[in-house]
Amino acid sequence: MYGLLHFFEKNGFYVASRLADRLGMRATQVRLFFVYISFITVGLGFGLYLTLAFLLKLKDMVYTKRSSVFDL
Template sequence: MRKLTDFIEKQSFGVCNALGNRLGFSTSSVRLSFIYASFFTFGSPVVLYFALAFWMNVRRALRRQRSTVWDL
C-alpha cells in the first residue's frame, strides 16, 4: 500500500511540489489552492495543472537527453 501511495504522490503531485518549492509555499497549500480553485471555477485549473505537468516532463526529457551544451 505504501508503494502505491508513494507512486501516486510522485506522479500526480509533482506539479504542486515544484510550484511550492519554486514560489516558497508549502506543497499542501498549493494542492489545496488547486482543489479550491477547481471547485470554484468548475475544473478549469485542471487544464493548467495538466499543461504544467506536460511542460515539466518535456523539460525533464530535454535535460536527460542532452547533458551539456557541447553535446551534439
C-alpha cells in the first residue's frame, strides 16, 4: 500500500509543471488556476442547490391546494 502511495506522490505531482512546460507558463500559475477553478465549481454547485431549494419552497407556498374559498 505504501509503495503505491509513494509512486503516486513521486510521479503524480508533476502534472502542473508538465502542463506549464507544454503551455509555456509558470507552474505556480497553473496551480493557482486549478485552485480557483475548484473553488468556483464548488461555489456554483452550492449556489445552484440554494437556488433550487428556494424555488421549490416558493412553489410550495404559491401552489398550495385549498379546499374552499374560506380557507384564505
